[in-house]
Amino acid sequence: MKDETPYDRLPYTDHAYAESHPNRLAVVARLSGWVAPELAAARILEIGCARGGNLLPMAMSLPGAALVGIDPSQRQVDEALRIAGEAQLPNVRVLHTGFETAELEPGSFDYVLCHGLYSWIAVESRRALLRAIGQWLAPGGVAYVSFNTLPGWYERMAAKDWLRRAPSDEALASLGWLREQVSPELATYRYGLSRVLERLHETDPAYLVHEYLSEEHHPEYVGTFLAEAAEAGLAYLGDAIPQNVALELLPDDVGARVRELEVATTQETIDFVKGTSFRRALLVRAEACAERGWRWPKRLDPAAIGSLRIASRLREESPGSDFFRGARESVQVPDPAARAALRELQRVAPRSLAFQELPGADPALASELFDVWLATGELDLYAHAPPMAQSAGEHPEAPPLVRLQAAHAGDATITNLWHQEVRLLEPLVRFVLARLDGTRTAPQLVREAERAGLLADEASVRIAMDLLAASALLSR
Known part of the structure; x- marks a missing residue:
């Protein structure tokens, strides 16, 4: 095949990366004092979109946005276009082109995403990649670039x-x-x-x-990356997973050491302390920083939570308890106002609430919830809420892309409306999800499951429907 790429011969695995979603980028921007573009009608570009595993669920969760994906692999682009058509996603375009040859209007994208490319191209090409990002990014926009990082990758280099x-x-x-x-x-x-x-x-x-056999694979220090970004007119905003670089979570001596250091040296110090092997850097245009008088803050602003939405995976261990159980750990919450807020978030889960909708919303509560978010990772912050159902109801509906994934997911992984990957291992649950087009009731699904050879009754189907609602897989 002419101009065949390694990804034509062996396509990469499809995944959705919650940390790359513009919702996350907007949140980190707000916590850092940067006003990012509104999400509802955002213009979004993904460089190296492959088969759309990351891009297409974004189009699903942001129906008013305009999304463009580019990729040099014809095979992967064709597959992305097929899925986008079957999933009824008219707000996304996928173009067969590399970043070197793409003809896109300068300054035309509010969010530019580039996952898994920078470290896997020649050194001279990655500088051209950053220049392209700087050219296509709107003045107030935010870019996401992931890359393998030293010193953490040193221990893998021998392998x-x-x-x-x-x-x-x-x-x-x-x-x-x-x-x-x-x-x-x-x-x-x-x-x-x-x-x-x-x-x-x-x-x-x-x-x-x-990852390991590629002819081009260049882990780099974050300082080298930021120097190349600066040459392309880009400045560091933060990390898409703020907990990975938060000085608040490191020994006090680290904060003292970097107090007077500039951003690149601060970030390299953090990476040496943590042995970082992978980065998800957020960038903005340097000229916009100068125009806004904005400088990178070493610490995030807890008060910014007051302008965001919050969703919680924490569940009260027992009525009146000050312990809340999360997906990975339990946390004690001594503050009564924070406990009341977490109970309210538990009540509406998986949906989010604006901070101002919480009981006792004030600066003290914002600070308490910021600490829980930073320390546990069991709270999610959002700048935008996709339309999702809290309960299944009588005629539940899942977005077409979700139904398509349920019907064909070989590894049982589905992307929900929060852009999180959910594993559904039970065949009946996936069978039900694939058929939730808003026209079927539980009794109808029981009959269809029985015809397909699955053991089902109305109780088990309703349990499956409730699980899907709790997993943010149903729209409203």
Whole structure:
């Protein structure tokens, strides 16, 4: 095939990255004192969109936005266009072009996203990529660029270099052999090889090929990235996962050390302390910073929560308890006002509420919820709420893209309206979801499930429908 890319031969796995959604970018911007464009009618570009695993769910959750994806792989673009058509997403376009040749209007995108590209192209090309982002980004817009980072990637480099010495179909066996030859006395080195091997066994073969066997793969220090971004007229706004770089979560000595340091040195210090291996940097145009008089803040502003929406995965452990259980851990919340707010968020979950809708909304509550958000990761902050149902009702409806994913998801992963990946392992749940077009009732779904050879009754179907509503998979 003419101009065939490695992704034509072996497409990469499809995923939605919640941290790359413009909703997240707008939130981090607001916490950093930057006024980002409104989301409801935003203009969004994804560079390297592949089959649309990240881009198409964004189009679903932002029906009033205009989205464009570009990718040099014809095979992946064709697949993205097919899915977009079947999923009834008229607000998205996917173009077969690389960033080097794309003809897009300067300054025409409020949000520019580039996941998994910067570290996997030649050094001279990545500078051209950043220049293109700076050219296409609107003056007040926000860009997202992810990349593999040093020093964290140092411990994986030996595995990477060894894997490239073996035929691709023998790579995993070869790495396993190497690990077994390493002396137990070299425990740290052996452990690092084991971690890579375990990761590769857990993932799709495409991850091995494109992450470890790629001819171009260049982990970099964040300081080098920011220097190249500055050359392209871009300035650092923050990280799409603020907890990864928050000084509030690091020892006090780290904050003291970086107090007078500029942004790049501060970020490199954080990466050395944490052994960071992957970054999700947010960038804005440097000229807009100068015009607005904006400077990067070392710490986020808790008061900004007052202008955001909040959703919670925390659940009260028992009535009146000050302990709340999350997806990963439990947290004690001594403040009565914060407990009342969390109970209200629990009541409306999976939907969000504007901070001002919470009981006792005041600066003190904003500070308390900021601390819970930063420390636990069990609260989600949003600048925009997609239309989603809190309960299934009699004629539940899921967006067409969700139904399509439910019908064809080989690994049972579905992207919800919050742009989070949800794994639905139970066949009946996926069967029900694939048919929720707003016309079916629970008794009808029972009959259809029985004809398909699934064991079902009305109670089990209603349980499935309630689970789907709680997972933010139903629209209203």
